[in-house]
Amino acid sequence: MSKIDFYNYVSDKLANYDTIKCCNGYYNLPLDQIHSVSHEAVQEFYLTSKNTISQYPFGGTSSSQYLDFNLEQIPYTYHQFVLKFTLTNTGTSVIKYLLSPLIIDKIQILKDGNTLGFDTVDWDVLLYNLNKFNTEYNSEDYGSLYIYNNAPLTTYWQASGGAYTSLVELPIPLNRSYFLSSSIKNNLVIRIYFKNSVVLSGADSDLKLSDVNLILRVRENSNKIKNHLINQPRLDHLFSKKLLNKYTLSNLNTGQQYNIKLNGFNHVASLALIFLTYPSNNVNLNATENNLWCNPVFKIDQVYITDGSGVIINNNNKNNISYNKYLLQDTFKGLNRSLRKLSYSGNYNGEIVLLNFSGESSDAYNQPFTGGYSFKEGSDYTLNFTSLMSSNKSLELNILWFIPAVLSLNNGDLTETIG
Secondary structure: OEEOOOOOOOOOOOOOEEEEEEOOEEEEEEHHHHHOOOOOOEEEEEEOOOOOOOOOOOOOOOOOOEEEEEEOOOOOEEEEEEEEEEEEEOOOOOEEEOOHHHHEEEEEEEEOOEEOOOOEEHHHHHHHHHHHHHHHOOOOOOHHHOEEOOOOOEEOOEOOOOEEEEEEEOOOOOOOOOOEHHHOOOOEEEEEEEOOOOEEEOOHHHEEEEEEEEEEEEEOOOHHHHHHHHOOOEEEEEEEEEEEEEEEEOOEOOOOEEEEEOOOOOOEEOEEEEEEEOOHHHOOOOOHHHHHOOOOOOOEEEEEEEOOOOOEOOOOOOEOHHHHHHHHHHHHOOHHHHHHHHOOOOOOOOOEEEEEOOOOOOOOOOOOOOOOEEOOOOOOOEEEEEEOOOEOOOEEEEEEEEEEEEEEEEOOEEEEEEO
16 A cells, blocks of 8 residues: 555645555545554564473472574564463373463563563463453453453463463564564564463373463564664663562461562552462462462551651552552453452452552553653652451562553564663
């Protein structure tokens, strides 16, 4: 499709038209109709890993295994990265495993053999995909993720001999970045780590991993656009980076106030999602918490952060359960449906808590930056909350921070900077 000049072209501010050459003809179309859609075809390339791992990678190793996928330089712009994999129950009994995005432990981009920026964490992979279904598709049909839409969200039971194929979009910085692949001079590798233990009921050794591909979805570009991108000395892609901090609690007592030092956190944060889970290394235990690992169970109230002088940083407000419900819905819109069902009660009565430091957005999960709070190094910040439940087992306090970040392509060199 190419733009041409039109004879006696007239522009009107109330009805702007432009002329294009398409389908062996010339057409004078409204500008909003031309520019409301993308005219760049999406192409798919199925990448296979350059290394191999056992088809039974779960439960038998001391460290998580990974697959590496080379990104060749091709004349397309990056659109989406989708991981396709099949899990087969080779045992004689039914099994149940983690929500399929959480089978991924973390994702790294290797630049010339070294890690580029921060890892993409498992909870980001899960929430990004849930948000995509809820926000882009306005749907709660998680069929390609094999997530059962009940409360709490769980994976379908898999019968003996049963096989499910999952397709999970990876929220790595290059995803939807619009960078021209052939303009990147660095050698890039996508490294995907898998968790050691993923089976909630049954045996990890019965779960077979096969047919793993990284589907690279790219956009075709006109020569004009390619030349424009190539001639830019620098291109930047602003995105929302998710950092996950974990703090171990030896136990939990109803009514007790907890004060957790946020040592070493010195970034700009737009949002913080806070939730308690059993430790991830408990997922292979034959115990009650085994089936609850990926569903926040424990309820907390009166949640706030103080600086070193004891001042509550968020306008002196303490986030209580009733306001937290409103805040989650008002902030996350469609994703709120999945957050509600992800909590064990199905109603997030303090199981998932949001601290908001930013403005509003139609898609808060992916919005790069609408304001935030700058956590300064050495200011001794403390997270405070009151527990509404008890546990005599150790727990993990999870804080998923939303941080503005920039992926930059400067004269062919790729770098990542976070706020």
